[in-house]
Amino acid sequence: MRLKPLKPRMYNAIFHAHTVSGIVISFALYVIFFAGAISLFMNELYRWENPEARFESINPEIVDYDQITSIVQQQVEGFDITSQFGMMPPTKTNPLMLFYGTIKHSDGKKERFSTYINPTTHEITPPNKPKTHMAHTLYELHYFGQIPIVGGYLSGLVAFFFIFAIITGLLIHWKNMVSKFYSFTSKGKWKQIWTNSHISLGFITLPFQLIYAVTGALLCLSIFLLAPSAFLMFGGDTSQVLKAVNPEAGYRHDQNAKTLHDYTSLNSIYAKVKAANPETDITYLYTTNYTKEDGTISVRTDDRIGIAGDGLFIYSGQDGRLLQSVDPEEKTYTSAAFRVLVKLHYANFGGPLMKIIYFFLSMVTCYVIISGVMIWQTARDNDRxxxxxxxxxxxxxxxxxxxxxxxxxxxxxxxxxxxxxxxxxxxxxxxxxxxxxxxxxxxxxxxxxxxxxxxxxxxxxxxxxxxxxxxxxxxxxxxxxxxxxxxxxxxxxxxxxxxxxxxxxxxxxxxxxxxxxxxxxxxxx
Structure with a gap:
């Protein structure tokens, strides 16, 4: 079927909308893609970033997670074991364990903290005072995390307008997109070179750009999307929306619940999940209201290959019963949707090759952004x-x-x-x-x-x-x-x-x- 061009009036309106939206977000969008491309390899960069982590990783199955918790209790003043805490086991890319927890101050205020722990020597870095933060700095930059409170929302708005720029660009170029793709040349006037390369490379990276625009907007502006969903489907109860996409949100924990003297070992839960899922990695082990009778222990797994290869298993901290599971092979749409968005955005699937592909597509997108700016400039360098x-x-x-x-x-x-x-x-x-x-x-x-x-x-x-x-x-x-x-x-x-x-x-x-x-x-x- 032959594509029909837009009517002149509609074409002009969409063309100007594409130009204005692209120019407004161009430099911010470039920063997002450039910093995001580097932060794809945040884990792989860690050994270079931290010379103290240049030692052989131990098998995460032999780590004593109960002992790690006890050591944190002893060495981190004010550590609140009943508030949610968790740890990421050592990996091939990072031999250190990342521990998240809460400090309860004498005035009753609580503060979240994170620290790295050597799983062999049990050496703990001072909470919230990492020796190195290079890769995390670039990661935070890709969603403007250095701007307090509103940084994430700004990056979400940029992603939203990027969707608009993609759609308007597709509408104005769809008639001659294929012909310009094949007729691309580096000769001639610069305006024509910029235009042809912008269209050709934009055409090649279109699916990738659309994925990043949609997932970026959804992840950064999710609070604005969940609120309407709550009113439309759950009578305004936002907890039901959170429960649909995150099963852990469905569990209520009472801070005044009875304290247990004998509670489930973290090591036993780790061993139980690993035995049932030997081909997957345990990526995160965390608890809520631990040592209380209604406490839970949650374990996240991931095969690091499939786009829906992650799972979640929630156990009772009192007796070790399996309360709920999100098995990778038996996921519902609602339980899988959010994690799929995360995997698509961070390339946490397909192994290292997928990250390399994402990286090169991000760099090409950076060029598409710059070429768009140059088209805008050269089009205005005339006697009009x-x-x-x-x-x-x-x-x-x-x-x-x-x-x-x-x-x-x-x-x-x-x-x-x-x-x-x-x-x-x-x-x-x-x-x-x-x-x-x-x-x-x-x-x-x-x-x-x-x-x-x-x-x-x-x-x-x-x-x-x-x-x-x-x-x-x-x-x-x-x-x-x-x-x-x-x-x-x-x-x-x-x-x-x-x-x-x-x-x-x-x-x-x-x-x-x-x-x-x-x-x-x-x-x-």
Missing amino acids: YTAKQKKFHHRITKFYLAITLSMFPALALIFLANISVPMDMPNRAELINTIFFLGWLLLTILGLFWNEYRQLNRNFILIGCILGLLVPIANGVFTGDWLWKTLLSGQYYVYAVDAIWLIIGLFGILIYKKYLSKQSSKVIA
């Missing part, structure tokens, strides 16, 4: 606009490019800061974050002094590549783990990070020398 208007358009474009393109050298900077700042320095994580964000700001300001887009792009690539080449060198100097040593000793995650930075640095400098170092009288990127 006054000199004042052209100057305004130029400043907006330069501002957007300075923010986005400076993320590459800023990324290399946070890696260098993380490996060079001593591990025993007080407030180390805060210092590294300050170096990253201040460095990003200074690089952005520096970019505003470069008037040609080619110069701006060229300089940021050169700075980023030089800093990137220093990353494996800095790792060798400060930790002694040189590239060849990590390869020979089997520290493949550490080796991979250094090798990738080395490849990026060398490849980027080759691009700089061959293509970007050429002078041009045109204002191009």
